[in-house]
Amino acid sequence: MLRIRVRYDLRKVHAPTANLHESPKRPIYNNCHPSFETIHQARNELHPVILLQQHINRGLKRYAHMTGREAPSNLELRANIHKRMHISSTSPGSRKHAVNKRYNRGTDAANGTTSNGSAGFSEVDSEAALKGSLTPAGKPTADNSLGLDIEANDVGYIATVQIGTPPRDFKLLVDLSSADLWVGGEDCHSEGGGCGNHVFLGAGSSSSFVDTKQQFQVTYGSGAVAGDIITDDINVAGLDLKAHTFGVAAVESVDFSSDQTPFDGLMGLAQSTLSQQQALTLVEALAKSGLIEDAITSYKISRLADGKNDGEITFGGLDETKFDANTLITFDNVNRDGFWEGGMTVSVNGQDLELQDRTAIFDTGSTLIIAPDADATAVHQAIPGAKSDGQGGFTIPCSTAASVALTFGGQTFAINPQDLAFVPVDPDDPTGDCLSGIASGEIGDAKEWLVGDVFLKNAYFSTDVTKNQVSLAKLV
Numbered sequence: 001m002l003r004i005r006v007r008y009d010l011r012k013v014h015a016p017t018a019n020l021h022e023s024p025k026r027p028i029y030n031n032c033h034p035s036f037e038t039i040h041q042a043r044n045e046l047h048p049v050i051l052l053q054q055h056i057n058r059g060l061k062r063y064a065h066m067t068g069r070e071a072p073s074n075l076e077l078r079a080n081i082h083k084r085m086h087i088s089s090t091s092p093g094s095r096k097h098a099v100n101k102r103y104n105r106g107t108d109a110a111n112g113t114t115s116n117g118s119a120g121f122s123e124v125d126s127e128a129a130l131k132g133s134l135t136p137a138g139k140p141t142a143d144n145s146l147g148l149d150i151e152a153n154d155v156g157y158i159a160t161v162q163i164g165t166p167p168r169d170f171k172l173l174v175d176l177s178s179a180d181l182w183v184g185g186e187d188c189h190s191e192g193g194g195c196g197n198h199v200f201l202g203a204g205s206s207s208s209f210v211d212t213k214q215q216f217q218v219t220y221g222s223g224a225v226a227g228d229i230i231t232d233d234i235n236v237a238g239l240d241l242k243a244h245t246f247g248v249a250a251v252e253s254v255d256f257s258s259d260q261t262p263f264d265g266l267m268g269l270a271q272s273t274l275s276q277q278q279a280l281t282l283v284e285a286l287a288k289s290g291l292i293e294d295a296i297t298s299y300k301i302s303r304l305a306d307g308k309n310d311g312e313i314t315f316g317g318l319d320e321t322k323f324d325a326n327t328l329i330t331f332d333n334v335n336r337d338g339f340w341e342g343g344m345t346v347s348v349n350g351q352d353l354e355l356q357d358r359t360a361i362f363d364t365g366s367t368l369i370i371a372p373d374a375d376a377t378a379v380h381q382a383i384p385g386a387k388s389d390g391q392g393g394f395t396i397p398c399s400t401a402a403s404v405a406l407t408f409g410g411q412t413f414a415i416n417p418q419d420l421a422f423v424p425v426d427p428d429d430p431t432g433d434c435l436s437g438i439a440s441g442e443i444g445d446a447k448e449w450l451v452g453d454v455f456l457k458n459a460y461f462s463t464d465v466t467k468n469q470v471s472l473a474k475l476v
Contacts, residue, residue: 413472
């Protein structure tokens, strides 16, 4: 099959500051075409290969933003979707799961196990992928910590904080590739009218709410928001942060306003040098206020199929009950813009692929791993049964036992094979081929990888703003 590659120029992209009150006839959602960007929805509405391409498209846009390169245009991303439509119309299961039809909501979940993928794609993941549901986290095991709810089959992680006076619960998507916190405002609107069945913030619901009358706009890999910069009180795991500066959205793209989106806003935890609101991130503000000793954020990303629901985000330190202290390694952040990045090597089944000078940009907001085309091809050539689809994606056996590992600072972290299997090509055949959780995205001559939840579920991960360092350890 012919392989089509699109390269992008090396030009920095910055999101402009928007004035919501000046151009009501040109709302931001016009730039966020839902046909290729809306992914926070029930997966039974999408053929698996279309879902994969949506995640790749989102990853490409985030990848370009993080590496200072020009993102692919909407036209190019739509072209990617159209290519996928041709593949999906002829792929296994297409008669039952055509692109223009919904999945059968009454179909039983696929049979499988969750131990090592040897029996195919797990029933738990299959059910969650179809429903796009939210699985609540258990009680955190450390102080200054919040549980991380799981969106669908590990596609996103959501923490709950209390905002305003009186305090109310807001669910926030945790995102390492942005530095702004926002929730929907009481006057929020979207393409479909309002902003869905979410929790909203404003002077009508909070007596401590103060509007600065300054505007902000943030554009993400999928979706965009714009509104006012405000101050209000936030309680984070019992830490009472007064008059924190963040945003309330007056306009949301449908990616965020949909009733099916399981969160009310977003918590950006890159460094504040990236903030479009020109505000401290939540962890930086907690440290500046003396509520925690240092601006450290640590993550245990949970895997739905394990059934533990023990995902957790800790502010000000590390939860030593979550990792093996003998495996803890710390290295300097090599990213100059405010993202979190470190040098790495790559191996498959213990064999070093000899990929030189590679780095990983860590991102909880990305589900997949996006690697340069040649690197992604090299990885899959070493996985028995893997095949390229010719469009930047790959398939692997759902029952693969291949061990793909990333090494940082001399410590090797293997990716559980079940994390490599993103979703079955044919939802009715969980023991056949699965779409791979590692995809290709060639942007310039990049040697950077965008490393999302496919990897991060397999390590304890911590960032330190003050020291500008990243730490990783093996989970227990």
